[in-house]
Amino acid sequence: MSAPRYDVLAIGNAIVDVMSPCEDELIEELGLARGGMMLVDTDRAHELYEAMGPAREISGGSAANTLAGLSALGAQCAFIGQVADDQLGEVFAHDIRAVGIDFDSPARPGPPSTARCLIFVTPDGQRTMNTYLGASQFLPAEALDEGLIASAAILYLEGYLWDPEQPRAAMRKAIAAARAAGRRVAFTLSDAFVIDRHGDDFRALIDAGEIDILFANKAELAALTGEADLEAGLAALAPKLPVLVVTRSEEGAVAISGGERAEIAAEPVEHVVDTTGAGDLFAAGFLAGLVRGEELGRCLKMGAVAAGEVISHFGARPEADLRALMKVRLG
Structure with missing residues (x-):
């Protein structure tokens, strides 16, 4: 097997986050699922944008955020995702390349527009996300460069992107290419609603040995295994995976690999500003x-440090020097 060119190559939604602080009352008024993520159509996206106060536009997308954290920690990364040939598409492409990530997916001409996630952040830092997938859901399997996928030590896949048909086919093709090249496949479950829709697919991939590293939070673990108890869920799933990582918000995280178990507490954060990207950056530190x-x-600790940094400010990508922060926190 040849030495990998990239540490991690990710396939995910190419999204620009539109973030705005708000009061809890607005969440109720708009009928949103507080703290969750909902997919919205064009009309609903316009309605929610009109209801927002002053907002910031920051390139996002779960897997892209993870790569931004990895790149900040010195990893060599590449991203595959679909943008439209429009202003937000140019913003996304510029931002991801600016942090040292290779991104060569050609923009898609015509409608729909580049995806955006409208994020309402309440005073406690909780984020309520409403995602218009736009062009990101039209990533064709034929656009994948199998040689590029084979050149990465780890292929990282975003569960959110499993929902649309075209990128789901693209990710299946990518898994096959990675496994044929002897590379590892990492998968993040993203949200319990994704498991509600595609849990059978995910369980089949796990049972077939197609996933080497799985990231989940407590709710996702319960949804995937049917076990409300954390320990029961871990016991049901861990034997099927080389590496299982489960985050527990303020309760820290646990990882199990080859019978070895490690647990860490959450990093102390003086003031939680915005929890957007916490799981994404945890995955970045761990990977x-x-x-x-x-x-x-130590992998868990690196994940916790990266997650602690990103929830201390607005936006889902690191602002502090993560490598310097790791030296302070881990030595």
């Missing part, structure tokens, strides 16, 4: 440790 051959507990 950064994994590709360097760090032991399981």
Whole structure:
């Protein structure tokens, strides 16, 4: 097997986040699922945007955020995702390349427009996300470069993108290419609603040994296994995966690999400003440790440090020097 060109190559939604602080009352008034993520159509996206106060536009997307964290930690990364040939598409492409990530997916001409996520952030830092998938749901399988996928040590897939038909086919093709090249496949479940719609697919992939590293939170673990109890869920799933990582918000995280179990507490954060991207950056820190051959507990700690940084400010991508922060927190 040849040495990998990239540490991690990710396939995910190419989204620009539109973020605005709001009061809890607005969440209720708009009938939103507080703290969750909903898919919205064009009309609903316009309605929600009109209801927003002053907003910031920041390139996002779950897998792209993870790569931004990985790149900040010195990893070599590439991204595959679909934007439209429009202003937001140019913003996304510029931002991801500016942090050192290779992104060569050609823009899609004509409608629909580049995806955007309208995020309402309440005073406690909780984020309520409303995603218009736009062009991102039209990533064709034939656009994948199998040689590029084979050149990455880890293929990282975003569960959110499993919903639309075209990118789901593209990700299946990517999994086959990665496995044929002897590379590892990492998958993040993204949200319980994705599991409600596609849990059978995910369980089949796991049972077939197609996933090497799985990221989930407590709710996603319960939805996937049918076990409300955390320990029961871990016991049901861990034996089927080389690496299982489960985050528990303020309760920290646990990882199980080859019978080894590690747990860490959440990083202390003086003031939680915005929880957008916490799981994405946790995955970034964990994977950064994994590709360097760090032991399981240290990988978890790196994930917690990265997540703690991103929830201390608006936006789902790191603002502090993550490498310097790791030295302070981990030594």
